Amino acid sequence: MxxxxxxxxxxxxxxxxxxxxxxxxxxxxxxxxxxxxxxxxxxxxxxxxxxxxxxxxxxxxxxxxxxxxxxxxxxxxxxxxxxxxxxxxxxxxxxxxxxxxxxDILPDCxxxxxxxxxxxxxxxxxxxxxxxxxxxxxxxxxxxxxxxxxxxxxxxxxxxxxxxxxxxxxxxxxxxxxxxxxxxxxxxxxxxxxxxxxxxxxxxxxxxxxxxxxxxxxxxxxxxxxxxxxxxxxxxxxxxxxxKYLEEWTAARTSKAKYYNEQLAGLPVELPVLAEHHRHVFHVYAIQVNDRDQLKRKLAERGVDTQIHNPLSLPELLPYQQFDANDFPVAKAMAAKTLSLPIYPEITQKQQDHVVAMLKELL
The missing domain is CATH 3.40.640.10 (Type I PLP-dependent aspartate aminotransferase-like (Major domain))
Structure with a gap:
């Protein structure tokens, strides 16, 4: 699939x-x-x-x-x-x-x-x-x-x-x-x-x-x-x-993000935190995992497209190298580990189940 x-x-x-x-x-x-x-x-x-x-x-x-x-x-x-x-x-x-x-950024959000x-x-x-x-x-x-x-x-x-x-x-x-x-x-x-x-x-x-x-x-x-x-x-x-459809689509994204969280619980990954006082609209569903690049390649081989949205923190980019990226340890660590999984209102549970199955197989 x-x-x-x-x-x-x-x-x-x-x-x-x-x-x-x-x-x-x-x-x-x-x-x-x-x-x-x-x-x-x-x-x-x-x-x-x-x-x-x-x-x-x-x-x-x-x-x-x-x-x-x-x-x-x-x-x-x-x-x-x-x-x-x-x-x-x-x-x-x-x-x-x-x-x-x-x-720097907060590690959990x-x-x-x-x-x-x-x-x-x-x-x-x-x-x-x-x-x-x-x-x-x-x-x-x-x-x-x-x-x-x-x-x-x-x-x-x-x-x-x-x-x-x-x-x-x-x-x-x-x-x-x-x-x-x-x-x-x-x-x-x-x-x-x-x-x-x-x-x-x-x-x-x-x-x-x-x-x-x-x-x-x-x-x-x-x-x-x-x-x-x-x-x-x-x-x-x-x-x-x-x-007119944004609220409906947002509810769908939230539901699918919760499903990922439920199905991926217990795996050696950091999952998005769902806080009660936040309404997270999940433009991106990002996990943090060691050997991120290798996992991305293996998922692609199994038909799962993923993205690395921010492979470097901003202080690591060439225009900002007057800053020391080590002064921003949370952002630097996150950039090295974050992988975005497929999420959109129309993704089916069957598709999500395939993503979950492949992650369970590989992790």
């Missing part, structure tokens, strides 16, 4: 008629960038998250960078980011002229360690970017306390965490701004690149919208310099249809 790591075509087939109609309507209307369909998606997604504003943009990386620009973070500033994340979280800090400062954040704060620190990694919320109560005590801004990186909640509150609503990616493989994915920024702050919402549209308040009326980062209407149409 072959178990793909992700299967986007099956999701499309389930809602094909709705997606096709939504895209056909955009094509018939002839308004391909911005417009009513983008505004409707922004309104619907803001309501879903529980905020006043959603500002759409070109992709999740742009969302982070625009958020930092809206907070006027730049040259001479420092921003604390987790030592384990996709590079976007750190590179956007450099792109706006500031300096990323890494903090892969998210930034609030205690280590405190250790990294200096007079230059202006913001924290907690990442809700793999779909699990960061420790937002502690992080917001740190931010308040040190007068720091928070930009939540929610790229992997659509619908995740911490103590019943949606991610993206704790900080000054929250950012989302709608890359096709995300839990809420478009048919191409797309992103969004959420906030309750009127002024920040206005700034983000200006920055993403060349600083224009209206056509040819530029209030500031900005950039071109707008969501096209076809992507908004796809996302608006998919948003």
């Amino acid at each position: 072959h178990v793909p790591f992700v299967e986007l075509k099956s999701q499309y087939q389930l809602i094909k008629s709705e997606i096709d109609e939504a895209m056909a309507n955009v094509i018939a209307e002839g308004h391909y960038v911005g417009g009513a369909v983008v505004s409707r998606f922004e309104s619907d997604f803001a309501k879903y998250v529980g905020v006043n504003y959603c500002i759409s943009c070109g992709n999740g990386t742009d969302a982070l960078e625009i958020a930092l620009q809206a907070l006027e973070i730049g040259s001479g500033d420092e921003v604390i980011v987790p030592a384990m994340s996709w590079i976007s979280t750190a590179e956007v800090v450099s792109t706006v002229g500031a300096k990323p400062i890494f903090a 892969y998210t930034i360690d609030p205690t280590d954040i405190v250790q990294k704060i200096t007079a230059k620190t202006k913001a924290i970017i907690p990442v809700h990694f793999y779909g699990r919320p960061a420790q937002m109560d502690e992080i917001t306390d740190v931010a308040k005590n040190h007068n720091l801004k928070i930009v939540e990186d929610c790229a992997q965490a659509h619908g995740a909640k911490y103590n019943g509150k949606s991610v993206g609503t704790f900080g000054d701004l929250g950012t989302f990616s709608f890359y096709p493989s995300k839990n809420l994915g478009a048919f191409g690149d797309a992103g969004g920024i959420v906030t309750n702050d009127d002024s920040l919402a206005k700034s983000c919208r200006l920055i993403g549209n060349h600083g224009q308040e209206q056509k040819h009326h530029h209030l500031r310099e900005g950039r071109n980062s707008r969501m096209d209407a076809l992507q908004a149409a796809v996302l608006q249809v998919k948003l």
Whole structure:
């Protein structure tokens, strides 16, 4: 049996008629960038998250960078980011002229360690970017306390965490701004690149919208310099249809993650921890295991596709080797051991059973 790591075509087939109609309507209307369909998606997604504003943009990386620009973070500033994340979280800090400062992660939930954040704060620190990694919320109560005590801004990186909640509150609503990616493989994915920024702050919402549209308040009326980062209407149409199914898909992911946890219990692997006060949405189901690379090869030989999402911690990457990766032991160890198993709403129990059987055979 072959178990793909992700299967986007099956999701499309389930809602094909709705997606096709939504895209056909955009094509018939002839308004391909911005417009009513983008505004409707922004309104619907803001309501879903529980905020006043959603500002759409070109992709999740742009969302982070625009958020930092809206907070006027730049040259001479420092921003604390987790030592384990996709590079976007750190590179956007450099792109706006500031300096990323890494903090280690917590061993049981892969998210930034609030205690280590405190250790990294200096007079230059202006913001924290907690990442809700793999779909699990960061420790937002502690992080917001740190931010308040040190007068720091928070930009939540929610790229992997659509619908995740911490103590019943949606991610993206704790900080000054929250950012989302709608890359096709995300839990809420478009048919191409797309992103969004959420906030309750009127002024920040206005700034983000200006920055993403060349600083224009209206056509040819530029209030500031900005950039071109707008969501096209076809992507908004796809996302608006998919948003209706996100809760159903999230429940399916959670159920399948629990099944893995039950079936893999007792094996020599570290499994994701399911905390009662978290709503982990399992963009990724990651185990930690010794001889990870060899296990990946052997699973592939048996028809099970897996991924290594973060083979190196951020301080181990070439652009950040001015940092000593050994100063971030949890992130470094996790990068060496983490393996992502197939998980998506449409994966069948038969497919999961094959994954489990192969792991039991090999471990």
